[in-house]
Amino acid sequence: MTTTASPMPEATYVDRKRYLWLFSLLVPMTALTGPLLYMFVSPKILWLWLPTVFSYVVIPVLDFIIGEDLSNPPEEAVPALEADSYYRYVTYALVPVLWASFLVSVYFLGTHELPWYGVLAVIMSAGGTLGYGLNLGHELGHKKSGLERWLAKITLALGFYGHFFVEHNRGHHRDVATPADPASARMGESIYRFVFRELPGAFFRAWDLEAERMERCGKSVWSLDNEVIQPALISIALYAALIAIFGLEMLPILLLIAFWGAFQLTQANYIEHxxxxxxxxxxxxxxxxxxxxxxxxxxxxxxxALFHLQRHSDHHAHPTRRYQSLRDFPDLPRLPNGYFGMYLLAYVPPLWFHVMDKRLLDAVGRDPSRINFEQAKRRKLMRRYRLDDTSAEA
Structure with missing residues (x-):
């Protein structure tokens, strides 16, 4: 099902999705369902897998059944829409939800004897919580108010990924869709190769950018004004406290949760460009x-569920635009499903390449000069898809 809407005057415009944005609060709460059902209903490991099944099975199916929405708010209504505090309060409310979900998951792991596949289930659901936190940090980190920017740092600190605040805003948005960007995937590059380029590349770019800013300000790179160090200190205090409470054996579990949380961002970056x-x-x-x-x-x-993250085209063209007013445009490169369905596709690289390479070629009009190639595979891909070598070298 696809819906469209014609422009409406500001006086009569009503955001039909106004209360549906509460799903961006409710969906991250699913990480709590497994541990709570296990503790208060019955100690079955199956409960612990429910959040992951919901994300990777139920959401793609719902996307397929419910369909797409191509409607945009009329531009004359956007100032009032962005000034409406309701939408900001929804994002603010998610911060304690994410912290509570993470802490309950860690408490559950620290107080229950589980088989390895039960531990894995909670690690994945808790890491999924951190993924939602990265998405919230993405939304809030672009805003100008000090409150929203600090809420972004506090949320990103949950997964020890506070450098994203600097890297995304001042690095990725500058270099996106170029060979210089570690967060832009290349044609022919699998998600498994991408993760080893994107994760370290993001941190080093963030540190270099902030070191340059500190130098311009005449301050030491180790200053508390360093916006990589600020959330890192919150992370260190949080993780040290959890290890002190639950023992050193919690360290590898916390690291795995943090990695799976970071991987949620990596897989989003992989499909976005x-x-x-x-x-x-x-x-x-x-x-x-x-x-x-x-x-x-x-x-x-x-x-x-993701604060309109998937209207990524408008976000990159207009980074400060708030989630509720992001627009669709005609003739954009389009994904065949929402992000959760595309993650599953990316986990099987031959299937991903089969589906997405053809879409990529259609999106760029088969023009190699508009393709960010994995250089080691460029010639092979050029031959496979019978692209013009002359224009490729131009």
């Missing part, structure tokens, strides 16, 4: 990022 390339200008710089430099998805349920 796969193979897309901004044109390099004569002066060596790249053209301004446009909506067609990101993959877009209008699938309803996963957008409700």
């Amino acid at each position: 796969y193979g897309l390339l901004r044109k390099q200008l004569a002066n060596g710089r790249f053209e301004r990022c446009q909506p067609h430099h990101s993959w877009n998805s209008n699938h309803l349920f996963s957008n409700w």
